[in-house]
Amino acid sequence: MKVALFVTCLVDSLYPQVGEAMVRLLHRLGVDVDFPEQQTCCGQPAFNSGYWDDAREVARTLLDAFDPYDYVVSPSGSCCGMIYHYYPDLFAGDAESRRRAAALTEKTYEFSQFLVRVLEVSDVGASFPARATYHPSCHGSRLLGVRDEPLELLRHVRGLELVPLPYAADCCGFGGTFAVKMGELSSAMVEDKVRHVEETQAQVLVGTDMGCLMNIGGRMAREGRRVRVMHLAQLLYEGTQAQHRREIVG
């Protein structure tokens, strides 16, 4: 099984620790991922703004990078959603690219999907004693259909108290360029999200998309809140490390 990591430009440049946690966790589970360096970005920023030609040229880097692999796994439901939901449209104009895009769509999985559906693992052996709440990102859940997988993984983490997030399915207001173009509106949305996170009194906010987590976390940082914001992969990997330490010590 040849597995490639699609790290996404956001994680690559801003949150490498998320990519690293993912690679390490998969390694523990016996999957060695590769990182083909031709990849850059799924093209979503240009695509969503209406610049499909620009988006297509950027998206090609993924077609090229992932051709030789059986599976592609990524820490972002949004970027996977872009591939899954929009590449058929984006490459509709030329048959060869369309075929390659369809092949990519077939084998691309968001991190939690890959664990639960492909590896059929829902217990990674992690322990994380904390009160946590989960924000389901819109694109991951609605475009890609990732709904139960992250929760299933979280439910198996020892010591983790998972509390439901009120208005969980409401968008956090990120939306890529929307957060800049419609800044005030986006801020009002993220304020609501932060308020709902606080209502849960969770110590940890966990998600599967760094775009949303950057947005929510950025707002909480401004307010000086002390909620730890983590990608699911980080929480799971850290949880296995704690377990590991305990095993050694115990």
Added chain:
Amino acid sequence: MSQTGIRERAKSALQDPLLQQAVQFTTDRLRTRKANVTETFGRWQEWRDRGRDIRAHTIAHLDFYLQQFADNVRSAGGHVHFAADAEEAAQAIVDIAKKRRAKLVVKSKSMVSEEIHLNRHLEDEGIQVVETDLGEYIIQLAGETPSHIIIPSIHKTREQIRELFTKAGGENLTTDTKALTGFARRTLRTLFQSADIGVTGCNFGIAESGTVVLFTNEGNADMVANLPRTHVVIMGMERILPSFADLEVFSHLLPKSATGQNVITYMSCFTGPRRDGEADGARELHVVILDNGRSRQLGDADFQDILHCIRCGACLNVCPVYRQIGGHAYGSVYPGPVGAVLTPLLNPGPEYADLPYASSLCGACFEACPVQIPLHDMLVKLRRRHVAQGLAKRGERAASRGFRLVFARAGRYRAIIRSGRLGQVLVARHGGIDARIGPLRGWTQTRRAPVLAKRSFREGWPGLRQELRQGNRPPATGTEGAPAHETAVNKE
């Protein structure tokens, strides 16, 4: 019609806490009720599939069904007027009113009448128009336009309504629902008797019989349609269903989606005017069928599906943007996600070209839509169309070019990351520089901007790969052991 852009209008709406309070209170209730009623009903997705299939079939053969509908209205004794645009439709109704020497027109709720600005046209001719739907009546008293497709006065608080009714002659009114509706009912009842013409909308036109079907909760539409001598129906040309069997499906989908009601209170069917020997019904029935940009969507693979819309308003109730700014900020007759798509389609050109940007593309609208219109996809495709038509801002085009230049070649991308200049490039993408002025201030005024990692993932990759290949125990990662407040995201 509005001079300012959506961003400015949204900004001022955000400064109105009463508006937000009212909108959020009601949309929350509708959402909960819908969730409950669809859950109890069961197999909701299958019903949505049936709804979509029926609408797709109807719109694909709209020429046939529309003709059948019109023929059947006529053979039942009604008059049919096809109107190419808003002006023609309004004129047709003004002509009817003049011919009947009408002084008073009563109306039940109709978004199409808003679209053609019917009240203004009639009032210009010296004809009095009275809205009889409670929400519309409130709006009319306030001199405003509806801010929701189903609940026109959703943005008004009870206290504001009490004030409006008091000004209109209500004495000692409380904010109690019974007191308020009681006043409206008493005031309006006298008007039905003296009205010359009743104007209604049309939820569905049944092609096989030429029947106009109305879904209402207040019963006012029955009086509007039956008591005056002349009944005028105004409808969009897409509002057709082939048969009563199809209506059954929508008798479930519409009220459940719109207000979370299991069934609608009144479903009224009108087939032709009153016939000899019948006890009620208008003596004369006119059906005005409006195009106004709708037929232009037929055959357009990207946008034809917008004609499937049954105007239930469910997409408004779940929209996180609508929730913040309400309907008026959209500056168009149709607000919310459906408005952000429909309005620029019906009115191409620069005026409404910014509406599709009032969305984070979260897809909640699509999920709520009883006929599964992919509104989120259409919003993106409208942006693309605007780019192609040169309606987008120049700076944005440059940003997209820059994005392509850097991200289409991994080598260039890597070089940019190394040089630490990616932050500037991410301006186009995520708004990632830390400045409270400049193009990113929308982001950074309220949120801490992320900082570039000291070492990107790809720069660290060779080391990580080697370490894992050698089978070493993974050492601690950067985040491990960090104090709880130092998180992946909000760490300095």
